[in-house]
Amino acid sequence: MKIKTVPTQPFDDQKPGTSGLRKKVKVFQQPNYLENFVQSIFDSLPDTQGACLVLGGDGRYFNREAIQIIIKIAAANGFSHLIIGQGGLLSTPAASHLIRKNQASGGLVLSASHNPGGPDEDFGIKYNVSNGGPAPEKYTDEFYRQSKIISEYKIAEIEDIDLDSTGEQQIETFKVTIVDPVDDYADLMNQIFDFPLIKKTIESGDITLCFDAMHAITGPYAKRIIEKMLGAKTGSVINATPLPDFGGGHPDPNLAHAKQLADLMFSSDAPTFGAASDGDGDRNMILGNNIFVTPSDSLAIMAANAQLIPGYNRGIAGVARSMPTSQAVDRVAEALDIACYETPTGWKYFGNLLDAGKITLCGEESFGTGSNHVREKDGLWAVLFWLNLLAKTGQSVSDIVHQHWQKFGRDIYSRHDYEAVDLTLANGIFDYLREQLPSLPGKNFGKFTVKFADEFSYQDPVDGSISKNQGIRIGFEDGSRMVFRLSGTGTVGATLRIYLEKFESDPALQDQDAQIALADLIDLAEQLCEIKKRTGRDTPTVIT
Numbered sequence: 001m002k003i004k005t006v007p008t009q010p011f012d013d014q015k016p017g018t019s020g021l022r023k024k025v026k027v028f029q030q031p032n033y034l035e036n037f038v039q040s041i042f043d044s045l046p047d048t049q050g051a052c053l054v055l056g057g058d059g060r061y062f063n064r065e066a067i068q069i070i071i072k073i074a075a076a077n078g079f080s081h082l083i084i085g086q087g088g089l090l091s092t093p094a095a096s097h098l099i100r101k102n103q104a105s106g107g108l109v110l111s112a113s114h115n116p117g118g119p120d121e122d123f124g125i126k127y128n129v130s131n132g133g134p135a136p137e138k139y140t141d142e143f144y145r146q147s148k149i150i151s152e153y154k155i156a157e158i159e160d161i162d163l164d165s166t167g168e169q170q171i172e173t174f175k176v177t178i179v180d181p182v183d184d185y186a187d188l189m190n191q192i193f194d195f196p197l198i199k200k201t202i203e204s205g206d207i208t209l210c211f212d213a214m215h216a217i218t219g220p221y222a223k224r225i226i227e228k229m230l231g232a233k234t235g236s237v238i239n240a241t242p243l244p245d246f247g248g249g250h251p252d253p254n255l256a257h258a259k260q261l262a263d264l265m266f267s268s269d270a271p272t273f274g275a276a277s278d279g280d281g282d283r284n285m286i287l288g289n290n291i292f293v294t295p296s297d298s299l300a301i302m303a304a305n306a307q308l309i310p311g312y313n314r315g316i317a318g319v320a321r322s323m324p325t326s327q328a329v330d331r332v333a334e335a336l337d338i339a340c341y342e343t344p345t346g347w348k349y350f351g352n353l354l355d356a357g358k359i360t361l362c363g364e365e366s367f368g369t370g371s372n373h374v375r376e377k378d379g380l381w382a383v384l385f386w387l388n389l390l391a392k393t394g395q396s397v398s399d400i401v402h403q404h405w406q407k408f409g410r411d412i413y414s415r416h417d418y419e420a421v422d423l424t425l426a427n428g429i430f431d432y433l434r435e436q437l438p439s440l441p442g443k444n445f446g447k448f449t450v451k452f453a454d455e456f457s458y459q460d461p462v463d464g465s466i467s468k469n470q471g472i473r474i475g476f477e478d479g480s481r482m483v484f485r486l487s488g489t490g491t492v493g494a495t496l497r498i499y500l501e502k503f504e505s506d507p508a509l510q511d512q513d514a515q516i517a518l519a520d521l522i523d524l525a526e527q528l529c530e531i532k533k534r535t536g537r538d539t540p541t542v543i544t
């Protein structure tokens with residue numbers, strides 16, 4: 001195989017964010033941009049000689065071209081085996097599973113997750129390590145360091161690989177296996193959940209459902225699993241064909257972006273269950289007939305009911321949530337007498353806890369839930385968990401949620417996002433917040449008295465590594481909390497996130513609209529951070 005060494009210059013903006021490197025497609029299309037980053041990853045790995053790599057993406061614009069380039073760079077860097085999803089497609093959790101199942105040295109997933117796709121939109125690339133999980137910081141720091149000193153990359157001069165036919169293709173000692181993207185993942189789900197029971201309940205009409213794949217990667221997975229294997233009517237999965245631009249939509253499963261589904265679920269024709277997933281299939285949104293389940297509540301409900309699911313019927317070891325996620329799961333952990341860990345935002349922080357067996361379930365407010373079955377959050381897994389729960393209990397989504405609140409209380413929760421904020425303004429807001437932190441504890445703001453105010457820092461209980469500056473937390477004596485963070489996944493300016501939560505133990509007050517229940521806290525957040533005043537905006541870009 002002929003290998004070409006190409007001289008190159010570093011780019012100064014290849015620092016991975018919360019989940020890999022995300023940029024506009026046009027940035028990735030610059031000569032050598034993708035090549036540099038992939039070579040920087042390979043230069044950071046201890047050994048690529050003879051190694052096996054999993055490769056696939058969410059099908060967004062530039063996916064196929066990027067895959068052909070990566071195949072050639074991988075071959076030139078000594079990888080001997082690539083496992084690629086047919087058509088270049090793999091959901092993030094399916095890629096995680098394939099890495100684990102094949103004991104691959106790692107994987108590259110091409111996705112900008114829930115960000116829009118298309119020639120003028122976003123592309124992304126992330127590396128997952130041999131446990132199937134996102135590369136921890138010590139890796140991503142090294143990728144960035146290499147990207148700043150790179151002077152050449154290696155590329156094999158071979159023909160493009162046929163991505164559309166399953167089976168093996170061999171070029172000298174280099175082997176490419178094209179696999180059906182759904183097969184192995186569907187088998188894994190079948191092992192965890194009670195498929196016969198779910199199927200029976202769906203076929204009897206006790207569960208009616210709509211799953212919105214948002215023209216993204218979960219279309220083929222949901223068609224196979226929900227319609228074919230579990231017997232839901234054809235058409236139960238909507239927007240099921242992955243499109244390079246996601247049909248012009250924003251593949252983010254929340255009430256604002258999955259509007260078609262949200263409108264249906266809050267109408268008089270609502271089925272009993274509704275769900276959606278995102279661009280790369282790791283996020284989920286859960287709805288019932290006229291009810292939306294917040295991701296934080298969903299995690300807590302899963303933890304409280306895990307023993308009803310075959311894959312977890314021997315109990316769960318512990319749980320974890322990202323810091324801005326509501327404290328609902330903490331209450332369940334306390335009742336179950338199991339550990340509950342609070343980690344920074346980013347799925348990579350759950351990896352060590354899962355590997356060490358300290359936790360079984362984990363989740364984030366950003367529509368991510370998962371377990372030890374893979375090392376990524378998993379959208380369809382969460383949907384199947386809920387379907388199994390509905391089938392097993394015979395209850396509606398609304399009944400399950402209200403019973404949970406009655407037992408544990410409700411953590412009323414909302415997140416306000418301000419997108420594309422000018423970077424200098426955003427930094428000014430954070431400087432202003434930081435200045436106030438030392439003087440806040442003990443201060444009264446109407447009915448709220450500040451209990452603590454700090455900048456979150458995390459020490460990993462397994463390897464002792466420390467991650468600082470992970471968001472500003474202000475907690476109040478009554479258990480309410482607000483958190484301010486800058487997103488690590490946005491691609492334009494800064495995205496400022498304000499997370500608000502309030503605990504309500506009185507069942508008579510639990511059914512309130514979150515924005516109304518949190519109104520005082522929302523006003524106080526503005527008083528403390530001045531985002532509206534400083535940016536001149538009157539409302540958040542997105543409220544979830």
Ligand code: G16
Pocket residue numbers: 018019112113114278282283322345346347348364366368486487488489490497
């Ligand atoms: C990624 C990470 C998540 C994180 C989310 C939002 O999700 O994997 O752990 O919660 O981004 O991060 P941020 O608040 O920094 O934008 P995804 O689905 O985009 O890969």
